[in-house]
Amino acid sequence: MTQVTQITDLNEVVRKAAEYRETQDESVRDRIVSNIYNEAETLASSVVSHLERRVDWDRKIDNIVTSRILGYPLMLALLGAVFWVTLSGANVPTDMLANFFFGLEEHLSALFFQFGAPDWLHGLVVLGTYRALAWVVSVMLPPMAIFFPIFTLLEDLGYLPRVAFNLDRAFKRVGAHGKQALTMSMGFGCNAAGVIAARIIDSPRERMIAILTNNFVPCNGRFPAIIAISMIFLAGGVISVYGTILAAAMVVALILIGISVTLLVSWLLSKTLLRGEPSTFTLELPPYRKPQIIPVIVRSLFDRTLFVLTRAVIVAAPAGALTWIFANIYIGDLSVIGYVAGWLDPFARAIGLDGIIVLAFILGLPANEIVVPIMVMSYLAAGSMLEFDSLLAFRQLLLSQNWTMLTALNFMIFSLLHFPCGTTLLTIRKETGSLKWTVLAATIPTIVAVLVCFIIAQGARLTGLV
Amino acid sequence: MEAKDSEFTLSRLRVGERGVVTSLHAQGIIRRRMLDLGLVPGTVVESVRRSPAGDPTAYNIRGAIIALRAEEGCKVYVELL
Amino acid sequence: MGLTCQSSGKGVLREDFLSYETKSDYIVALAGNPNTGKSTVFNALTGLKQHTGNWPGKTVTQALGNYRHGQKLITLVDLPGTYSLLANSPEEQVARDFICFAEPDATVVVVDSTCLERNLNLVLQVLEITPKTIVCLNLIDEARRKKLRIDVEMLAIKLGVPVIPTAARSKEGLGFLKDTINRVASDAIQLNPLRLKYEDRLEVAISKLAGELEPLLPERINKRWIALRLLDGDYTVIDGIQKFLEKKIVVEGFAS
Ligand SMILES: Nc1nc2c(ncn2[C@@H]2O[C@H](COP(=O)(O)OP(=O)(O)O)[C@@H](O)[C@H]2O)c(=O)[nH]1
């Protein structure tokens, strides 16, 4: 009862306030804010003094970084440099790790035979689970351990808002928000993080566009595989300076394709499902701050790299075991995998892939990291056994499965454009609170990926390139 | 509140030029956002740089560098200093 | 009135923010403009690992953490970074409702020393809501590098609340900050917050309305500020009050 009276009385007060507002010619808000800012100005000027006029380095750097001539080339060069360092730095450790793990595999196998373990147990544990883990660790860890610290340094330095500043015009053209460039940058680390970062976009429409297209940025669950494939097919599986530059260029080219697709899909969305006017844009360009190199490296290694790796490993172990089981259960004279892959094959061929690749992408839904291990395992079970301890061996395996330049290219394109991983989809569900948009977030990229791969494949075949 | 004699706006400042805010010609949430950034009458704003694509433009507003699109900039009336 | 502290919205609101039962002695809010180092301060004090980075808006999830200092257990709430508390966005509303209605034992405003004017805007707004405020003059190392001299004592005198220079990243000044938090939370410091003066007509209206609000709202709620918000036509504050009185305050934007 008392509370009812209170609310009524409160209404009375609110009414009086409104009455007062009516008598005012100028906005009360304007005067309040002016008053506060004027006070802040007076205060600040009475306690702050410049000891000397310094060269404004921030401005000098920004003059270059956002320059009309150099702005865009610099962004591209930086992207290229980051991936080149990642690639060339990761090559040797990846090879070493692979050698180590597959050397260990022999000992493990020997151990299994020594104790007279049945073949299926050896297959399940060593050829399935262990191999998937070994692949994930040796191929994922080195690029991540290099990429994450570099990326965190750029983030701490304050470079990312400049990227958004440079690219806003393009995003405005397609009806999206310049801060989408920031969410895309976060997507390199992890698309789920990119989706969460979309909260910085106030307009719900533009935020949704950012969420639905984040996936066109290759996250670090995907780019190591893209790196490996481009090393194999562009550099012939041999580590050389020339080869790494070529492979880095390939990754950058793919990212540019991803950005173009992002803009195109954003445009389509803002013309159809998410129609509307561009909202307002205000973006602060913070001062550059010198990152603390050592803590940044330590932090990004332990927090980000190990976190992502652990997640990948947790998915990879059961996925490896399951794949081995399905590759070794036979219906007639075809394994389950062979059977399903065969069923997918006609469709897969039409888009320049094969049944096993498509199956690997589907089974890789929980985490993109396991696509390649599943694919390799399926190939190995179906074909001949080989030593699998280097890029060269990997290359031989793929060639023995009739991979061509087209297969490699479309594998990378499909990886770039296909549906987001399970974690990202769950995050989208949580962020949008809508099943409909989550389903769209999975279907739109899938359609795009299939379409683009189809066009490339048919084009290549028609022109007789393959 | 009506347009001043010179209808000169923030977006017409050239890089390096400075102006004093005279009035805001925006309503609702946009106006309040602009006020929060410190774009109140009397504030001196400097046009600092343009994006390589020509838009948005970054301004020095009360010590922070803030980028605004031309659509927003043209709602802030200034007097050239 | 029948409105005691427990039965009022304070407890409820706190529970909303602090999704678990807290046994902490003090609850302390961290407010500030985006990119001033709130998360860095938060991480340094609590030992947690909130994401930090040099772009405004990267703290998109809110965080809670505890630390011990001087035999007290303190719960720290990392509020969303905002330029103002005039409720132009959900984040601003969240931050404002917490500072006003959840009545933290102290509110630390983290400010960027290199850009004082813009940051004082927020400080002054916080002071309008609660006197139990501490200004954390962060990034003081950057100010030194840029050869800026800040008269800290003068600033503290003018604001009427403690001003602590810190460089959170290198943990400089944080011990002093923790001491000061405890002293403000336990009312051991005499606070005399700067009060903004508006022009006469507005001031008259404020006093009149504040007087009428006096019997309607619990003692610790700042009526002058509510009156000002009402005069500004800020109806989100009414939502806040209503929820507060009906004890079903749901604070949005807080991921559990
Ligand atoms: N030099 C310096 N940098 C700092 C300090 N505190 C924070 N930073 C950096 O400033 C940036 C923003 O910090 P963050 O805690 O994420 O800010 P928030 O948005 O307020 O949470 C990060 O790159 C931090 O490393 C400091 O005291 N000195």
Ligand SMILES: [Mg+2]
């Ligand atoms: Mg933060």
